[in-house]
Amino acid sequence: MKRLGVFRSGRTTEVIDEMTCSDVQRLLARDVTLEGAKEAQAHVQSCTQCQAFRDRMLALDALLAQWQCPEAPDWLPAKISARLAALETGRPTQVPRWGLVLERVLVPLVVASGLILGALLGSHLNRLLQPASVETAGIAESESSLVVDPLTGSFTEAVENVAFATAGGNR
Amino acid sequence: MQEKTPQDQPQGRLLEQVDTAAQSEEDSELMARAASGDRLAYDRLIRRYYRKVYATSYRLLGSAEDAEDATQEIFLKVYKAARSFDPNLRFSTWLYRISLNHCLNVLRWRRRRRWLSLNALLRPQESEADGDEYASLFRAQVPQPDDLLEREERAGAVRKAIESLPEKQRIAIILHRYEGMSYKEIAEVMGTSVASVESRLHRAKEALAEKLADLLEIDLQVDRETSGRNRENRRKD
Numbered sequence: 001m002k003r004l005g006v007f008r009s010g011r012t013t014e015v016i017d018e019m020t021c022s023d024v025q026r027l028l029a030r031d032v033t034l035e036g037a038k039e040a041q042a043h044v045q046s047c048t049q050c051q052a053f054r055d056r057m058l059a060l061d062a063l064l065a066q067w068q069c070p071e072a073p074d075w076l077p078a079k080i081s082a083r084l085a086a087l088e089t090g091r092p093t094q095v096p097r098w099g100l101v102l103e104r105v106l107v108p109l110v111v112a113s114g115l116i117l118g119a120l121l122g123s124h125l126n127r128l129l130q131p132a133s134v135e136t137a138g139i140a141e142s143e144s145s146l147v148v149d150p151l152t153g154s155f156t157e158a159v160e161n162v163a164f165a166t167a168g169g170n171r
Numbered sequence: 172m173q174e175k176t177p178q179d180q181p182q183g184r185l186l187e188q189v190d191t192a193a194q195s196e197e198d199s200e201l202m203a204r205a206a207s208g209d210r211l212a213y214d215r216l217i218r219r220y221y222r223k224v225y226a227t228s229y230r231l232l233g234s235a236e237d238a239e240d241a242t243q244e245i246f247l248k249v250y251k252a253a254r255s256f257d258p259n260l261r262f263s264t265w266l267y268r269i270s271l272n273h274c275l276n277v278l279r280w281r282r283r284r285r286w287l288s289l290n291a292l293l294r295p296q297e298s299e300a301d302g303d304e305y306a307s308l309f310r311a312q313v314p315q316p317d318d319l320l321e322r323e324e325r326a327g328a329v330r331k332a333i334e335s336l337p338e339k340q341r342i343a344i345i346l347h348r349y350e351g352m353s354y355k356e357i358a359e360v361m362g363t364s365v366a367s368v369e370s371r372l373h374r375a376k377e378a379l380a381e382k383l384a385d386l387l388e389i390d391l392q393v394d395r396e397t398s399g400r401n402r403e404n405r406r407k408d
Contacts, residue, residue, distance in 0.1 A: 026373065029372070029373045029376050029377075030369065030372070030373075055391060055394070056380055056387060056391070057376070057380075059387045059390045059391050059394070060376065060379060060380050060383065060387060061348075062390065063325065063329060063383055063386055063387060063390065064329055064333075064348055064379070066322065066325050066326045066329055067230075067326045067329040067330050067333070068326065069225075069226045069229050069230060069349070070229065070235050071222075072221055072222045072225035072226070072238075072242070073239065076221050076225065076239065076242055076243070077214070077217045077218050077221055079243060080217050080221070080242070080243050080246045080247070081210070081214055081217065083243060083247060084210065084213070084246075084247065084250055085210075087247065087250075088210075
């Protein structure tokens, strides 16, 4: 199919080039009826590939139409108006500038100080609980080792009790 | 595609454009009055646009309940921002921009909280959009007439396919196919060029044709059979 209507060397209209299938399919994807695009319409009539593409686009359009939206409920405008009225009477429509500043500075400050305090408290508690945990671990444990008897020259197993020293050291 | 000159357009469409221009001016006027505290003017705008805002929200968010909430929030936001409305901009474009931003924020928030909640199990529509099978299992237990079920399944497949598109393509196809917006209007709402809208729509349609290939093939087969039968009947006559 020829593309018409392009001016060259003083003539009013002249045949310049051919309309390709990809040109036509781009137009079909934009508007499947090809309204006002006579050249493209003529191309489709003589091209089975573009006919198949058009049929596919038509079927897709029909398929997309099957996803329907429910009607918006009639009470919505009244509800919005009521919420607007409540907004106007309940509190000022605009937050004062100093309020925004406070909100932007104070909130992060409080959060950050909370985190720091939490960390400090945690480490302090950890230090307080540390000795107690060592104390509870003060369990006598047996440790065995091989000892050479100087008289017989034989090896005997010596068992000695090892007590973990506690903080108090009296166990 | 060449832009059509006014001479090329049918008279009906020209009248439609005049109407749209007049309405746009009226909208701006109403918005100016609303900004100075005229609630009646704003009520008129709400009544004029709430269905469109609801429909867009529904298509983007996927549930009627979310669309109701979103519509309310959007109109509250618009009212609060009334003073910042630029009268040179069309009210509907501005409203759609706010609507899109609100819905996209809801979707982002929903995505963030999804991993924490059991929402997918509790809300059939959302879970189905994620490829979750629970909803379809639940619905399969409810007896329904065959054609209704088939229609619902097809609508569900379309919704799922659209929801799986990249965000910008999804918005473009919703505004174009379901809201009937022109490429220029979509470009204004999305803050992009007409060429970019065209390319997004083209890619969206190609992706949808691929995702819905099975259903399309069935439809095309039915069409072919019907037209073949019609041709045969005509030959017999």
